[in-house]
Structures are given as C-alpha cells and as structure tokens.
Amino acid sequence: MLAKAADKHDPDVEVTVEDADAAAALIAEVTASLSQLAQRHNLDMLDYLLRMASLEAEEHLRLRSRRRLC
Numbered sequence: 001m002l003a004k005a006a007d008k009h010d011p012d013v014e015v016t017v018e019d020a021d022a023a024a025a026l027i028a029e030v031t032a033s034l035s036q037l038a039q040r041h042n043l044d045m046l047d048y049l050l051r052m053a054s055l056e057a058e059e060h061l062r063l064r065s066r067r068r069l070c
Contacts, residue, residue, distance in 0.1 A: 021064055028057035 017023045031054040038047035 021061060024057040024060040024064075028054050028061065031057065 017026055031050045035047050035050035035054060038044075038050055
C-alpha cells in the first residue's frame, strides 16, 4: 500500500517547488524535522540518514549561492 502511495505525485508539492533550489530548501527543512522525530523515538539509523539528507540539501544551496556571487 505504501509503495503505491509513493508512486503518485503530490500535487501540493509540485505546485510549491519551482526549481532545484526550492526543492533543496524544502528537502532540507522536511528532513531536519523528520530527523528530530527520529531522535525522539531513538531511531538512530533513520536520524543519521535524515541528517545526511538535510546536510546534502543545505550544501547544494550553499554551493549555488556561492556560484551566483562569482
């Protein structure tokens, strides 16, 4: 059942995400929140993976803003 739900596109997310930078910002925010949830429930591996995803999204944004300054 979850696999079928994951295959569907969420129209709300599609409307709010205009480009790669907006997607990275949303991913950074959502994964940081999910990481906190995982921490509260001692889901250590999920917490680690979510923090890595959040850091990766934030790094994408940092690199993009740096390139724009040059």
